[in-house]
Amino acid sequence: MKNFYSVITFVIVLFVDGWLTGVFRWLVVGTVSSKIIGAAFNTLIDICAYHPDFWELSVYLLSLPHSSELKLDCPPGFIPATNQSHFPTSNGCGSEGLKIESKYLPHDDQEDCCNAHDVCYDKCHAVSSIAISLHRIGCDKTFKDCLMKICTFKSWQLYLICPFQILLTKKFWKENCEEPSRYDNEKKCKASAEVLYESVNRWGHDAYVKAQSIACVCIPV
Numbered sequence: 001m002k003n004f005y006s007v008i009t010f011v012i013v014l015f016v017d018g019w020l021t022g023v024f025r026w027l028v029v030g031t032v033s034s035k036i037i038g039a040a041f042n043t044l045i046d047i048c049a050y051h052p053d054f055w056e057l058s059v060y061l062l063s064l065p066h067s068s069e070l071k072l073d074c075p076p077g078f079i080p081a082t083n084q085s086h087f088p089t090s091n092g093c094g095s096e097g098l099k100i101e102s103k104y105l106p107h108d109d110q111e112d113c114c115n116a117h118d119v120c121y122d123k124c125h126a127v128s129s130i131a132i133s134l135h136r137i138g139c140d141k142t143f144k145d146c147l148m149k150i151c152t153f154k155s156w157q158l159y160l161i162c163p164f165q166i167l168l169t170k171k172f173w174k175e176n177c178e179e180p181s182r183y184d185n186e187k188k189c190k191a192s193a194e195v196l197y198e199s200v201n202r203w204g205h206d207a208y209v210k211a212q213s214i215a216c217v218c219i220p221v
Contacts, residue, residue, distance in 0.1 A: 037094070038104030041195070045106075049191035059198050072126040074218035080126035083217045090118035093196065095207070106189040107154055110196070113146035117200065121208050124216040136208050140201045147193035155186045 048055040072080045093100040093114035102111040117139060125135035200207075 034099065034101050034104075037098055037100060041100050041104055044195050045188050045191045048194050049187045055194075059202060072132065072212060072216050072218075077221055078218040079221055080124070080216050081219045082124040083215055086122075086124075086215050088119040088122035088215070090115035090122075092118075095199075106185065106192050107150055109150045110147055110192065113143055113150070114196070116146060117143040121204075121211045122215055124212065126212060126216045132212065136204075139208075140197065140204070143200060144193060144197040147196060148190065151186060151189035151193060154189065158185075 044055075047058075074080055091099065092102070092111050093105065102108045105111060120139035120142065121136070125132050
């Protein structure tokens with residue numbers, strides 16, 4: 001039951017956008033520990049990995065209509081341009097103070113994907129001839145591809161190295177090479193990629209709009 005409440009809090013605060021959840025996020029951000037966030041995230045991974053139908057239903061029910069269009073409106077006589085005083089930043093996996101520490105991810109390398117995704121959102125895309133909505137889709141797709149490549153690489157790493165585990169000491173190789181564990185780790189890794197991807201694909205709209213409003217400015221023609 002404790003994990004259930006943690007998951008509900010995690011989903012609402014971390015994923016769902018809107019002014020009400022913004023207030024809720026502000027109220028709990030100082031009280032929710034990283035351990036609770038990590039436990040809730042791992043529970044979501046288990047749900048996605050072993051109860052995919054329930055996961056898909058939950059994603060559908062929690063998806064909210066977008067509150068605004070993906071565009072940057074400039075007044076007549078002005079065009080969008082990159083804000084030269086703004087530098088793209090990243091803060092790992094998570095949202096607005098609720099960070100998922102790398103130790104709760106299946107692999108530490110996945111945090112690099114989160115950082116790259118943050119930077120992608122934080123660059124001005126309104127100056128391109130390509131629709132700004134397609135840029136966001138591209139950021140999200142690249143994010144998921146990055147996560148899945150790590151899962152594939154780690155899986156092949158185990159496949160190639162585990163036959164020689166007898167020659168390796170625990171000092172150099174700490175992975176569990178037992179078949180059930182290897183399969184379970186791979187499944188959870190792919191599930192974590194799905195959870196992280198859906199969090200930005202379904203509920204990252206407002207975050208992207210906010211980032212673009214800072215990364216872009218209107219300048220006279």
